Amino acid sequence: MILDLILIGLAITLEPVPITAFILVLSARKGLRAGLAFVLAWLACLVGVMAAVLLSTGGSPPALHSTPSTASIAVKLTIGVGLIVFGEYRRRRAGRPHRDPAWLAKLNDVSPWTAAGLAVLLQPWALVAAGAATVVQAKVSSFESYLALVLFCLLSSASLLAMELHVAFSPESAGVRLARLRTWLTNHQDQAIVVLSLLLGLWLVGRSIAQLVQ
Template sequence: MVLDLLLIGLGITLEPFPLVAFVLVLSAERGVRKALAFILAWLACLVGVIAAVLLLTGGHPPAHKTGGSTAAITVKLVVGVGLIMYGEYKRRTAGRPRKTPKWLARLHEVNSWTAAGLAVLLQPWGLVAAGAATVVEANLNHGATYLALLGFCLVATASQLTLELYAVFAPRTAGARLERLSNWLDNHHDQAIVVLSLLIGFWLVGKSISQLV
């Protein structure tokens, strides 16, 4: 469970599109405050999903090859297959002209509430669903489980937290570096999606099939 959560958390935090949006929000006027609202909403989604799963399972994983266990594994399998298909699609279409959504240019003007709403909308819900299916295995009778769940939330928010702290403690240099990061993400958007999607997709599919067999 721990390794699965780590890989899924990395996929969530490195997902290029929400990261680009976060950088634009952070670069705006009073961006630190708006980015904080983004982070809190992002974290709230993760915590809410984990809490909902634990309420359903009672903090005890379902027995192997029961309906609940099979359903959770199937969710991970479906997400994994979807990621592989999406990654392959992006690999085949890489290099084609890509239109930047017009609303991205308006992120410098959003308020804190809108930034929080964006965090909810831009959350990579497919990966979050895979994380939720993995949390089904959590056993709250073990103290290490709490650390694993906390670690998942921190890893899944690591990129935003790092950039936020950098903007707070190094505001003079943050602006130029955030702009360079935004340009790099824009130029390597498709490549990043291909690597993340195929890596996590194949891992989820392989792990799910081994658990189902």
Template structure:
């Protein structure tokens, strides 16, 4: 479970669409406040969905080879296939059009703090978050280490946002230039990053789940 959550957490924190949206919010008027609202809403959403998952399982992982365990593996296979299909769809579009900033990006300069928080929920990579929840089903919450693993997953999935927020807070001038360069790079490589993330996580989920079924 730990290795799965490590891979999924890295994929979430490196997902380019949330990162791009966050950079745009930091660059806007009252950017630090909007960025903080984004980070808090992002973390709250992650914690909430994980808490609901643990509550649904009662903190007890399903027994191996049981019907619930097989159902969880089937869900993970379905999520993996969905990620592979989406990654392949984006791969086929590579090179067909020049990279450009999405239309919604221009509107982020004028959003309110509350809207920034709502955007954090909308741009979360829900396919990856669902994969994380399907993995958390196997967490045994009778051990303290399980709580630490889940906390680590939330922090890892938010690491890029937390790093940029702290950088912009304590080094505002330097951060403005660095984040602008990162934004430019993201605009040029967004599709490639999505393809790699989706295919990597999707193949991992499908391969490991099938091996556990067999």
């Protein structure tokens, strides 16, 4: 469980689109407050999903080859295949000129409530679902296993937390660095999405097939 959650958490925290949107949120007139609202809503989604899974399973995985067990593996397999297909699609389109969505330009004066709603919308729900399916198959009863879930939520939010803290304590240098990061993401967004999608997709497919045949 732990390795799967680490890889999924890394993919979530490195997703280019939420990072780009968060940089714009931090650049807004009430950027620090809006950024905090974004981070809290992002974390709340992750914690809520993990809590719902634990409530439904009681912390005990379903019996091997039972319907719930097979269904959770099938979810991960489907997400893995979807990521591979999406990664290949973006690879073929790489290099083509693209424009930022129109809504990104409207983040210059975003309110904390709007930022919170944006965090919910931009959450990579397919990856969160993969994390939830991983937890369904795990026995969560010890302090270490609960700590792993907490660390998963923090890892999935690490990039946002780092940017928020950087702006809070070093606003001037943070503004310069975040502007550079946004420029880099604009120029390399396709490559980042392709790498993340293909690597995690292949991992999920391989793990899921191994679990189905064991």
